[in-house]
Amino acid sequence: MRWWHRWRADVEFRCEGGLCERFLSLLKQEGVALWDVRLGDGCVTAVCRASEYRKVRLPARRTGTRVHVIRRLGAGFRLWAIGRRPGLIAGAISAVAVYVILASCIWIIDIQTEDPRIRAAVERELASCGIARGVPASEADLAAVRMRVIAGVEELHQMSVYLEGCAARVDIRWQEEGAPRPDSTPSNVIASCDGQILSMRVTDGQAMVKAGDAVVAGDLLVCGAVETEHGVLLSRASATVTARTTRCFEAAASRTETVETDGRVYIQPSVRLFWWSVPCYSPSAFTERFSERQERSDWRWLDTPMPIGVEQTVYTERCQRTVSLSDEQVKAVARARLAAQAAAVLGTASVEESTLEERWEGDRYILRGQYTCIEDIAVQTPLLSDFE
Amino acid sequence: MQVTKQAEALLDLPQGVLTGELLMEVRGRRQVILEGACDLIEYDESCVRLRAEGREVRLSGHRLAIETLSVGGASVSGQLLSIEFL
Secondary structure (H helix, E strand, C coil): CCCCHHHHEEEEEECCCCCCHHHHHHHHHHCCCCEEEEEECEEEEEEEEEHHHHHHHHHHHHHCCCEEEEECHHHHHHHHHHHCCCHHHHHHHHHHHHHHHHHHEEEEEECCCHHHHHHHHHHHHHCCCCCCCCEEECCHHHHHHHHHHHHHHCEEEEEEEEEEEEEEEEEECCCCCCCCCCCCCCCCECCCCCCCEEEEEECEEEEEECCCCEECCCEEEEEEEECCCCCEEEEEEEEEEEEEEEEEEEEECEEEEEEEEEEEEEEEEEEEECEEEEECCCCCCCCCCEHHHHHHHEEEEECCCEEEEEEEEEEEEEEEEEEEEHHHHHHHHHHHHHHHHHHHHHHEEEEEEEEEEEEEEEEEEEEEEEEEEECCCCCECCCCCCCC | CCHHHHHHHHHHCCCCCCCCCCCCEEECECCCCCCEEEEEEECCCEEEEEEEEEEECCCCCCCCEEEEECEECCCEEEEEEEEEEC
């Protein structure tokens, strides 16, 4: 069977008795195209188009041939079979309609933050910009929304909004508490710790020290107030000051340690349908001993997230347990704590030399590390000057 | 008929193109394609007889099968031994 015959409706029939050759010639004269004419067991089989099969009757009667359909071939017959089931067609049309409606509107607003205060503020700003559940996605001006939300939420440092199917994903970076905001407030650069300066690269401000100088923590390295012929110009000093510093850290561990482990786990699942969340659990209160974690999974269709899914809150009990450690284990714990402490403080600094001192004080093992490092000691502070 | 033959000669066309004579294409010993009106007279595995242009064509061979049969012509495949014009 040629491949293109599968895309239309064909009929394979068998003719027997009578004058088969005459029957085939008459069919040809009627304009019926035949192919795959094969001799069988006392019969002839052939294939013709389904639309031409009705022309078979008269030649068959005239030649006394009996004709039987063997097979119905091609996609045409399959579509005909489907066409006789209106429920199936209605279901398929409904599914496509639901998919188009769901995929063309925003049903999920996914804000990537755990902070409920920032989440509420961002949601409020998004709503004021027209990004809400049920709104057609084509009406969303994402660039304008982004600018407006950043301007409206003070803690927000950076933000991006993008659409993924029916979901509006909002990635945000907010200002860490205590961290300086990237602004142009006049500032100085001071030393974050004691050390000897190896090199300096000043990008803004006036250098107050030079390479080879020894400085202590808090010393002014680069001044933001620059004297010019027009007077004093206040700027935001900026510099990279590489210095050799000496850092000391101390970590301790004892033979009996209290460790925190995971205890019982409780899961509270909810089925989410559009903006409704249907809880599938009995409400219960959890104390502060339980840590809380949100998990969420969206149902996807054709790789497009749908506004249907499951979200669950996982409560994990935090248990404290006292364990007895051997001397080797105590030393290993102290070493790990010291390494973590050093890594947290030193960050990207390179360690030139390190020495470790250890001692026992009763059950406590104390490990003291002294590190000679090469690091950037420049840190910006607001300019407190009398020029203002 | 005479005019069409003259036209064929004038235009330097192959004989029978304009007059609608039986055109037969033989592909090795495996297939014969007949273009033009032809009726099936006899059909079995060793012999296929066709009437075309008032003449009878007899194809002999082994495992002969009619691939297509339509107003435009016929195609017979198999292991051909002889083609006779009766």
